[in-house]
Amino acid sequence: MADKLMFASDYQEGAHENIIRRLIDTNLISTSGYGTDEICASARDKIRKACNCPDAQVEFLVGGTQTNATVIASVLRPYEGVIAVDSGHINVHEAGAIEYTGHKVIALPGTNGKLTASVIEDYIHSYEIDENRDHTVKPGMVYISQTTEYGTIYSKSELTEISHICRQHKIPLYLDGARLAYALACPENDLTLADLAELCDVFYIGGTKCGALFGEAVIVPDSNLIPHFFTMIKQHGALLAKGRLLGIQFDELFTNDLYLEIGQDAITYAKEITESLRAKGYQLFIDSPSNQVFFVIENDAMKKLSLQVEYSYIEKYDDNHSVIRFATSWATTSESVQALISIL
Amino acid sequence: MADKLMFASDYQEGAHENIIRRLIDTNLISTSGYGTDEICASARDKIRKACNCPDAQVEFLVGGTQTNATVIASVLRPYEGVIAVDSGHINVHEAGAIEYTGHKVIALPGTNGKLTASVIEDYIHSYEIDENRDHTVKPGMVYISQTTEYGTIYSKSELTEISHICRQHKIPLYLDGARLAYALACPENDLTLADLAELCDVFYIGGTKCGALFGEAVIVPDSNLIPHFFTMIKQHGALLAKGRLLGIQFDELFTNDLYLEIGQDAITYAKEITESLRAKGYQLFIDSPSNQVFFVIENDAMKKLSLQVEYSYIEKYDDNHSVIRFATSWATTSESVQALISIL
């Protein structure tokens, strides 16, 4: 462990110190299970306040793929599928978890990892005018993520447009916020949690990659959207017996705006790495404003790098080059970033 | 919190102090994700050793329902169902999670919450001689739990008989060990972990109810039984990103035989409560040797009790009486037990 510089992902360490402290402090307190305890109640209230959405339903689940499958399967009817960008997590990296629930992922082409309102609208329109639409999967949800798989972020105007299209066609919009803290910490970001609660029909605030040990908080602004959501969570094996562990973590993340700040260092460090890559003549694969840095590297250089640094291999670029990714996180240190830069 | 005496379940507190200490110590160490780290490797080795099963596949999942659904759906073919006792957890308290994966739970009548070899054999026999069996669900697995939903335990001879029937008919036997630590701590118990590894085709060692924050360790003695089990775990949303959290917990539980000892106080306290109930003239609903105490209480007395004690309501007994349950755990204190006894 830790012989190498670890930049492979943003889930390599434990949790923010506040969370660890709270775990210790509450360890022997007895509470009821399944999220019915007072700590969860407090966390829910803080999240509702942060989202400016006092009536929202807030449920805590354990991980991202689990949350996506549970939410999507709870909202869709059997004849419906979910629209996602072709590079979307649910389309490529969830081992078919969505299809396992019986629903098609309708993959549409992206722009910098993002869906555009016009691509969505064109697809829905083509469905609606298709004479054979009764023989095809009805688009029943739009899935996007903030940040995207390529670290890009939706602007308020982009999200507003998408939300508008969805509401026009009565299709719920779902935003996967596995890396939401990093989006919120980008200087380029102009979307608040309250905006998300206004523009999305469901979204989740990611804990696992954003300072928690684990955990994702699902926000349903209109609490009538998903009947029997608790039972659906149970059915998906996503109900934590000691639900308070999720309450503890989100209660801490939403104390003193910790969630809004926790991604800031990661952004600063990612920009440092990006600048350094640029300065050293590396070609960026995509211009990401958040905590993921994608770039092109010559294969021999990659091999050498791998002896000292853990990174993520993304894809072949050409016969002699590959695309790799560094990810920074709330736990990244200045020292490791300087060490990385000096190696590059 | 904790205004009342809490005897409703065995998942009301955090984790054993060794686990908390290890979480603190490892918090900022960087490791790879998804259980590929060295702590998980160490925990796997310790479990293999404790089970005397050096080639077993060991996978860590988060919770019980999730583990049951993932294991059962990974072993069964679509035309198969899983045999369980009618009071079994998968049949009544998992919100249809097994059926959600497409498989029938074939519920058979129990004796003190247990399946007997002869009930299983009769069912399989009736299937095999049924001329219409091609129109029915093939029994493809037998599910039991240790302890059962009623706190009873299988003896070595009972489990051996069941295992024998299963192997004769090439039907894998799966044991749900959500409360295994409490079974192992019963003086009446004569089954070791090594016995389970020999007699079962899959089983899990429960963490959530047995001193961990969460987590269940699945043991597959013949590692060829479930191809692509890792992907199945991912597909079920059961793959923890920071897998090391599971490794940490099981590594501690399997250091210095902690898992074998952690249930002992709970058993002692449960027996104290049982004796006290008997002495005070309460009727036991079932004679459980483990950490759950089921008894009959007059409804008005129950109402009064509920002001001071959290318990589990089980079912109506007659018009004036109900069955309720107390559960002790690794975290139960002598003081709370004495307080409970004095209230009864």
Added chain:
Amino acid sequence: MADKLMFASDYQEGAHENIIRRLIDTNLISTSGYGTDEICASARDKIRKACNCPDAQVEFLVGGTQTNATVIASVLRPYEGVIAVDSGHINVHEAGAIEYTGHKVIALPGTNGKLTASVIEDYIHSYEIDENRDHTVKPGMVYISQTTEYGTIYSKSELTEISHICRQHKIPLYLDGARLAYALACPENDLTLADLAELCDVFYIGGTKCGALFGEAVIVPDSNLIPHFFTMIKQHGALLAKGRLLGIQFDELFTNDLYLEIGQDAITYAKEITESLRAKGYQLFIDSPSNQVFFVIENDAMKKLSLQVEYSYIEKYDDNHSVIRFATSWATTSESVQALISIL
């Protein structure tokens, strides 16, 4: 073929001569597919009229198991299951087709193969008062069949009571009419098609066993109950390309009340066989008023019988006796019945 007397089932022959004639007459006419043709339209109208239900949605599917799975999966939400009598077709003879769609069959004990209103009400009540109901499958539909698997029939007062319970709890009632023509032809029957349309939320009029080559007509009195039912039918592989074949058959069955008469001979013959069995001292297993005759036979006698007659083996009665079934049908001839009686 036909060396033996064939009393094993009611789907051993082709179709009523009117249907065959219509197939010949229409064979080379060109129509649009998938049930959008004029013959289907005509059949739908006739059925709506026969059910006194001018706004009903009427859809034609191919077979019974298919129809049950499609209807049930279209009505239930994922957290719901379907109540059925333990001997119900969906619980025992559909190879787990309902569970395959993700839903539990909640099997309740029967009386002469029938569910009673009080058994249903007790179950729903126990669900509603269960403190852990959020961890269990919600009853979301009641399934019954007319006739039942044991050939018994619901009376108007029995069905009215069940319907009342269902509506009180907002649980749709679904009636499987695979053998409905035989129920309608029983002298004991007091339920009309119009009654079914009034008391049930969905039901199907069986064709396969009642004079058609194949086909079941699903009636949904409130056409808003199942949104996108057509797409659900397609998704279940239950949409016949040449849908007109179903239209042709039901158009004939609902011309000049053929469906109401087609089961009459079968009932007459079944009663003859029953009387003869009684007279010869056989023990009836159940007193069925419709076209199935269940009785107890000594095993050696059964073996001898099997050389001359095809019957259905039902179950072991005791070590020396078995329960077997004869079924008559619209195609049964007086000669074969006399031959059977003389053999018995």
Added chain:
Amino acid sequence: MADKLMFASDYQEGAHENIIRRLIDTNLISTSGYGTDEICASARDKIRKACNCPDAQVEFLVGGTQTNATVIASVLRPYEGVIAVDSGHINVHEAGAIEYTGHKVIALPGTNGKLTASVIEDYIHSYEIDENRDHTVKPGMVYISQTTEYGTIYSKSELTEISHICRQHKIPLYLDGARLAYALACPENDLTLADLAELCDVFYIGGTKCGALFGEAVIVPDSNLIPHFFTMIKQHGALLAKGRLLGIQFDELFTNDLYLEIGQDAITYAKEITESLRAKGYQLFIDSPSNQVFFVIENDAMKKLSLQVEYSYIEKYDDNHSVIRFATSWATTSESVQALISIL
């Protein structure tokens, strides 16, 4: 009915006269159900002989989508998906029936509606070298159709290459032969039924569009490939009670090589229509050798055409043009073709 010229599809009429005659002749014969009768046995033998594959398992199902879902779900394991061309029937026109069984359709780009061996190989290769492949859907089957959705056909060398890739990677190859009779009747075709049995691991011989009322015959050359296939068919609601109806139809289609000849007129007429379109200056959308003719038409002309002819609308071509399709069939008459040509 039939006021217009009907060129919308190849399932607009009943069945070949030989089939109708046989239906009449056998109508009142009694047989056992579910395809266990002697007529089905005879049909199976004839098909095995025609495929030069004496040990093949042959099962009869009712329709195409049903057959695809049943076969694919029976072969795949839960962690696997099926590769198909993006225009493939299972990807676009089966209402998500494959995903409903829990499996992803992995859509790859096509060439004239066909998959190429190199596109398949590239995808499998990229899966096999992907470091994250355990988080993705494993390709577990390749699905192609003959003819394709665009009426094109695979040559023997193309199919051989695809088969070779599949076997190298132990991935079963499945060929959907809904329109196989039309492929076999193309002068360009060099693939026999025996070739299909040698090169594919499963395929089906289409009846519905090729002269039968309904029905598809699934051929599994290695009868061990799909254990408990009968039960899977039942579970999918695809088991016809009066299975003999399928036996009758395929027995006739495989008497005196009827299946090999039945598509010939359709091909002749399609080529006539194609020539006529070319001569009149229409742009063909794709050069199909079989019974489907795709071409581009000006929108106003299309509207006018629709008053006299039923066709299939395919897609928008540009703002002023559309792509439409004519389909000929075994039932198409010379008169209707001449009438169509004179209208164009």
